[in-house]
Amino acid sequence: MRKVAIVGAGMTKVDKHWRRSLKELFGEAGTAALSGCGAPKVDALIVGNMCASDLSDQNNIGSLLADYLGMNPTTAYRVEAACGSGGAAFLAAYTAVASGIYDVVLTGGVEKLTDGVGGNTTFSLGKAADAEYELFYGASFVSLNALIMRHYMGFYGVPREAFADLSVMMHRNGSKNPFAQLPFEIKRETVLNSDMISDPITLFDCAPVGDGAAAVVLCPLEDAKRYSDAYVEVAGVAGASDTINIASRDDLLTFRSTVVAADRAYRMARVTPSDIDVAEIHDTFTITGAISLEDLGFCERGKFHKMMENGAFEPGGLVAINPSGGLKSRGHPVGATGAYQIAEIFLQLTGRAGRMQVPDATVGLAQNIGGSGSCAFVSILRRG
Amino acid sequence: MRKVAIVGAGMTKVDKHWRRSLKELFGEAGTAALSGCGAPKVDALIVGNMCASDLSDQNNIGSLLADYLGMNPTTAYRVEAACGSGGAAFLAAYTAVASGIYDVVLTGGVEKLTDGVGGNTTFSLGKAADAEYELFYGASFVSLNALIMRHYMGFYGVPREAFADLSVMMHRNGSKNPFAQLPFEIKRETVLNSDMISDPITLFDCAPVGDGAAAVVLCPLEDAKRYSDAYVEVAGVAGASDTINIASRDDLLTFRSTVVAADRAYRMARVTPSDIDVAEIHDTFTITGAISLEDLGFCERGKFHKMMENGAFEPGGLVAINPSGGLKSRGHPVGATGAYQIAEIFLQLTGRAGRMQVPDATVGLAQNIGGSGSCAFVSILRRG
Numbered sequence: 161m162r163k164v165a166i167v168g169a170g171m172t173k174v175d176k177h178w179r180r181s182l183k184e185l186f187g188e189a190g191t192a193a194l195s196g197c198g199a200p201k202v203d204a205l206i207v208g209n210m211c212a213s214d215l216s217d218q219n220n221i222g223s224l225l226a227d228y229l230g231m232n233p234t235t236a237y238r239v240e241a242a243c244g245s246g247g248a249a250f251l252a253a254y255t256a257v258a259s260g261i262y263d264v265v266l267t268g269g270v271e272k273l274t275d276g277v278g279g280n281t282t283f284s285l286g287k288a289a290d291a292e293y294e295l296f297y298g299a300s301f302v303s304l305n306a307l308i309m310r311h312y313m314g315f316y317g318v319p320r321e322a323f324a325d326l327s328v329m330m331h332r333n334g335s336k337n338p339f340a341q342l343p344f345e346i347k348r349e350t351v352l353n354s355d356m357i358s359d360p361i362t363l364f365d366c367a368p369v370g371d372g373a374a375a376v377v378l379c380p381l382e383d384a385k386r387y388s389d390a391y392v393e394v395a396g397v398a399g400a401s402d403t404i405n406i407a408s409r410d411d412l413l414t415f416r417s418t419v420v421a422a423d424r425a426y427r428m429a430r431v432t433p434s435d436i437d438v439a440e441i442h443d444t445f446t447i448t449g450a451i452s453l454e455d456l457g458f459c460e461r462g463k464f465h466k467m468m469e470n471g472a473f474e475p476g477g478l479v480a481i482n483p484s485g486g487l488k489s490r491g492h493p494v495g496a497t498g499a500y501q502i503a504e505i506f507l508q509l510t511g512r513a514g515r516m517q518v519p520d521a522t523v524g525l526a527q528n529i530g531g532s533g534s535c536a537f538v539s540i541l542r543r544g
Numbered sequence: 545m546r547k548v549a550i551v552g553a554g555m556t557k558v559d560k561h562w563r564r565s566l567k568e569l570f571g572e573a574g575t576a577a578l579s580g581c582g583a584p585k586v587d588a589l590i591v592g593n594m595c596a597s598d599l600s601d602q603n604n605i606g607s608l609l610a611d612y613l614g615m616n617p618t619t620a621y622r623v624e625a626a627c628g629s630g631g632a633a634f635l636a637a638y639t640a641v642a643s644g645i646y647d648v649v650l651t652g653g654v655e656k657l658t659d660g661v662g663g664n665t666t667f668s669l670g671k672a673a674d675a676e677y678e679l680f681y682g683a684s685f686v687s688l689n690a691l692i693m694r695h696y697m698g699f700y701g702v703p704r705e706a707f708a709d710l711s712v713m714m715h716r717n718g719s720k721n722p723f724a725q726l727p728f729e730i731k732r733e734t735v736l737n738s739d740m741i742s743d744p745i746t747l748f749d750c751a752p753v754g755d756g757a758a759a760v761v762l763c764p765l766e767d768a769k770r771y772s773d774a775y776v777e778v779a780g781v782a783g784a785s786d787t788i789n790i791a792s793r794d795d796l797l798t799f800r801s802t803v804v805a806a807d808r809a810y811r812m813a814r815v816t817p818s819d820i821d822v823a824e825i826h827d828t829f830t831i832t833g834a835i836s837l838e839d840l841g842f843c844e845r846g847k848f849h850k851m852m853e854n855g856a857f858e859p860g861g862l863v864a865i866n867p868s869g870g871l872k873s874r875g876h877p878v879g880a881t882g883a884y885q886i887a888e889i890f891l892q893l894t895g896r897a898g899r900m901q902v903p904d905a906t907v908g909l910a911q912n913i914g915g916s917g918s919c920a921f922v923s924i925l926r927r928g
Contacts, residue, residue, distance in 0.1 A: 161644035181676075204783075206636075213597050213668075218675040220626035223918035226785040227792075233804040235783035236919060237625040237632035242604035248621035252590075252636050258643035260545035261812075277675070284597075291602040291661070292565075399588075399619035401610040408611075420617040534607035535620060 163381035164257045165544060167388040168197035169503035171374035174341040174491030176274040180371070182209075182216055183228040186270040189373035190229050193266065193503075197377050197387040203262040204235040206253045208245030208269035210495035214284040215276030225270070235262070242288030243444065244530025245269055246374070246498025247399070247537030254397045254539075257378045268375030268503075269496030285369065285494065288531040290405035302366060302445065304532050306358035308412050309447035313360065315413060316462030320360055323446035324351035325468055327364050327488055330443065333475075334485020336515035341370045341491025351446075365446040367487035374499035376506060384544060390510035395523070396429030396540035398422075404534040415533030418455035422527070422538045426457075429523075429540040433457030436540075437521040438480040438508045440501035442529040443487045452527055453481065456538075480518040483508065498528030502539055509543040547765035548641045549928060551772040552581035553887035555758035558725040558875030560658040564755070566593075566600055567612040570654040573757035574613050577650065577887075581761050581771040587646040588619040590637045592629030592653035594879035598668035599660030609654070619646070626672030627828065628914025629653055630758070630882025631783070631921025638781045638923075641762045652759030652887075653880030669753065669878065672915040674789035686750060686829065688916050690742035692796050693831035697744065699797060700846030704744055707830035708735035709852055711748050711872055714827065718869020720899035725754045725875025735830075749830040751871035758883035760890060768928060774894035779907070780813030780924035782806075788918040799917030802839035806911070806922045810841075813907075813924040817841030820924075821905040822864040822892045824885035826913040827871045836911055837865065840922075864902040867892065882912030886923055893927045 170192025172185050186207065194200070205226045212218045222236030241248035246269030253267035273281050286295045294304065313320060328348055334340040346364060354363035377387070384391040400420035403409055409416070426432060433456060441456065443449030450464045458479055459467045467473065473481035484490045484504045487497060505524035507513040526539045554576025556569050570591065578584070589610045596602045606620030625632035630653030637651035657665050670679045678688065697704060712732055718724040730748060738747035761771070768775040784804035787793055793800070810816060817840060825840065827833030834848045842863055843851045851857065857865035868874045868888045871881060889908035891897040897905075910923045 205785075210603055213671050216675060217667075217671055217679060219594055219624060219671040220673075220788060220915050220918055222625055222632075223785045223788045223915060224674070227787050227918075232786055233784040233800055235635070235805075236785040237623055237628075237636070237783070239621055239623055239636075240603060241606050241621040244621075248606075251619070252621070252623075252639070255636070255639045255643040255645060258645065259639040261639060261642065283601075287597050287601050287603040289604075290608070291600060295601060399621070400617040401589075401607045401620040402616055403611045404604060404607045416617055421619075531604050531607060534604055534611075 162258050162260050164254055164378055164394040165381040165384035165391045166376045166506050167379055167384050167391045168193040168377035169506040171339055171500055171503050172372050173339045174370040174372040174493050177371040178275050182212055182221060182270055182272045185272060185371060185373040186225050187228050189268055189375040190266055193375040193377050200264045200387055202231050202234055202264050202266045204256055204265045205231060206237060206239060206249050206265060206267045208239050208249035208495045208499060209271060210240055210242055210245050211271060211273060211284045214279040216272055217277050241535050242530035243494050244498060244528045244535050244537050245495035247528030250498060250502055250539060251397050251399055251537055253378050254394055257380060263379060265378045266375055267378060268373060269499035270373035271493040271495045272371050273369055274371050293405040302361055303358045304406055305445045305447055306361045309360055311412055312447060318462060318465055321348060322465030323365060324348045326446045326449050327351045330482055330486045330488035333483050334489025337485050337490055340485045340489050341368050342489050361445055367444050367492040370491040370493050372493035372496050374496050374503045376503055391544040392506055392509045392541045393544055395542040396425035398424030398428060399535060399537045401535045402533055404531055406532050415451060415455050415536060417533050417536035418452060418527060421536040422456050425538040425540050431523060435523050436479050436525045437523055438483060438518045439525040440482055440484060440504050441527045444492060456527060475518045483516040483518055498537060501526035501528060505541050509541055546642050546644050548638055548762055548778040549765040549768035549775045550760045550890050551763055551768050551775045552577040552761035553890040555723055555884055555887050556756050557723045558754040558756040558877050561755040562659050566596055566605060566654055566656045569656060569755060569757040570609050571612050573652055573759040574650055577759040577761050584648045584771055586615050586618055586648050586650045588640055588649045589615060590621060590623060590633050590649060590651045592623050592633035592879045592883060593655060594624055594626055594629050595655060595657060595668045598663040600656055601661050625919050626914035627878050628882060628912045628919050628921050629879035631912030634882060634886055634923060635781050635783055635921055637762050638778055641764060647763060649762045650759055651762060652757060653883035654757035655877040655879045656755050657753055658755050677789040686745055687742045688790055689829045689831055690745045693744055695796055696831060702846060702849055705732060706849030707749060708732045710830045710833050711735045714866055714870045714872035717867050718873025721869050721874055724869045724873050725752050726873050745829055751828050751876040754875040754877050756877035756880050758880050758887045760887055775928040776890055776893045776925045777928055779926040780809035782808030782812060783919060783921045785919045786917055788915055790916050799835060799839055799920060801917050801920035802836060802911060805920045806840050809922040809924050815907060819907050820863050820909045821907050822867060822902045823909040824866055824868060824888050825911045828876060840911060859902045867900040867902055882921060885910035885912060889925050893925055
């Protein structure tokens with residue numbers, strides 16, 4: 161198996177980009193990623209996206225973006241795994257390079273939700289859930305996760321305020337991120353007093369969805385120095401699936417897809433959770449963030465708030481969680497989120513994360529979830 | 545690079561499956577593919593699909609289908625490249641096995657167009673074209689291909705009847721295919737006198753779209769005999785992109801994506817067009833079939849009808865073209881079509897194609913196009 165490196169990364173600010181199309185967003189991110197490593201010839205473009213068909217009337221965006229970026233006749237296709245599309249595209253791109261067939265692969269994700277030509281954003285996002293058993297009955301993502309959060313609070317006796325503090329931490333981190341959608345600090349009361357969305361989830365428990373694109377350039381590890389002195393090794397990458405509807409699961413308080421994908425990625429990278437210096441986790445809602453911390457092995461079940469009180473998840477703590485602000489503050493451009501996470505870990509491990517920099521970050525992890533945990537993709541990167 | 549084999553294949557009949565869902569269709573094809581090779585444990589599911597979001601309100605079908613097939617917690621994701629989705633998924637699955645990370649991968653495609661819960665099938669299919677430069681202005685696939693066909697007839701002086709004969713050949717072949725959507729023979733007059741769709745394309749120049757699913761099982765070549773005595777080697781697999789809108793191309797009478805993908809696949813497999821015994825080509829319209837024959841190197845440009853008159857493309861001729869009936873007679877379940885093509889070549893090379901069997905077929909090719917040639921995926925298989 162050929163080892164794989166990341167040699168460049170780029171992203172747009174997550175925002176409501178009213179005047180910018182799919183092409184323009186991914187064009188900016190892709191160009192930034194490529195120009196950071198000497199603009200190599202690209203052998204394949206593998207892009208994650210969820211909603212382009214519904215909201216931009218456009219499928220076939222592999223070809224669309226390859227053309228816009230001047231890469232024809234490259235190999236191009238789209239990967240979709242709902243909110244996990246970016247992580248899944250990265251996995252596909254990793255196998256493309258590891259196989260020995262493709263040398264330089266541009267991968268990433270793009271999402272354009274604002275100012276779509278058609279469709280309804282909330283309904284479109286709902287298609288990540290089970291159309292027959294959830295969506296048809298009116299269950300939205302926030303309501304499904306509200307069920308989980310209520311159950312979690314009762315089962316473990318965790319106070320509602322603990323979740324608010326997770327949101328506060330994400331916003332504190334994100335306030336230092338120039339690409340964040342909501343780059344401002346908040347207080348615990350901001351979360352507690354914000355509008356109720358689906359009890360007990362309030363507005364500030366929710367990650368904002370937005371428009372954006374992120375991209376990274378992959379190449380064989382042995383060639384990495386040819387493209388850039390700042391590179392990271394892809395030490396582990398794995399996915400796992402679970403039931404798409406949450407009613408079919410044995411345990412609502414853990415996402416088996418994350419547990420299994422993380423276990424696979426840790427074993428592949430020959431590391432344990434305690435080796436991880438910095439992690440970008442998938443906190444669609446504060447409850448998703450809390451469960452992810454446990455599923456990734458960063459804390460015991462039902463104890464995330466105790467760890468937070470000790471500063472375990474701050475830069476300089478046991479493992480710095482979401483220095484970018486995570487989905488909550490950086491924003492959640494759905495099919496691009498997994499690509500943002502990996503691009504941010506790349507910046508951390510190459511010492512270029514600016515005010516977000518975690519000191520001496522050597523090993524990083526990105527966790528990207530699709531649906532309500534119906535799939536997860538975990539990637540582990542190591543400083544080159 | 546690890547060599548890869550196909551050890552099992554399965555498909556449903558292409559049809560208007562009013563009462564069967566995405567899950568049921570892919571469940572049948574996937575189960576058939578797996579049961580044909582001893583039902584091995586599957587390490588990843590990579591599925592091609594175009595229209596599930598629009599017409600079934602369902603994204604995230606990697607997880608959906610993995611769950612339905614009892615594969616959790618496998619790695620699962622969807623690949624989309626419009627009508628080329630099946631071929632692109634096969635390429636992704638090939639790299640997954642070749643990389644050494646995944647041993648057994650189930651890949652294929654599924655499409656469900658009939659009895660959708662929402663959306664408009666024609667408009668949904670139009671999203672494979674350029675939304676801004678083609679779809680918005682009302683250009684449909686058939687009208688774009690009608691422009692190409694009219695130009696072809698004028699430029700080369702090829703009579704309209706030649707295209708009708710291509711359709712007749714496909715139906716003659718497809719009449720022997722138990723899984724074909726339109727398994728009956730037609731006459732030249734059937735094509736010439738059928739309803740005009742977009743001048744000069746009549747109804748019987750067009751492939752019917754339909755519901756269906758096809759799947760194949762991939763594993764390392766060195767392990768193939770463990771699963772089945774009937775296996776084929778994946779000798780070459782490649783993709784190529786082109787402009788998504790046809791107005792931006794230098795030459796409308798060739799699809800550069802096919803030419804480049806075929807060249808890459810031929811070189812990878814170390815074969816030439818004359819080595820191919822049987823090919824499944826992408827004949828969405830008769831003009832697409834004609835141009836594909838040329839782009840793949842099976843005949844000179846503007847000469848396909850001369851070759852046909854000599855029986856070059858019949859079973860036993862120079863290269864047997866679409867013994868399954870091709871898109872025209874077997875049917876075109878969009879995102880599944882590329883998977884059907886590969887499954888059919890597998891049957892040919894393992895001598896199990898029944899009444900469609902091409903004598904002594906040793907090397908086969910599948911060519912799958914996305915959009916109006918905005919991407920193409922070419923796979924070359926060799927008898928094991």
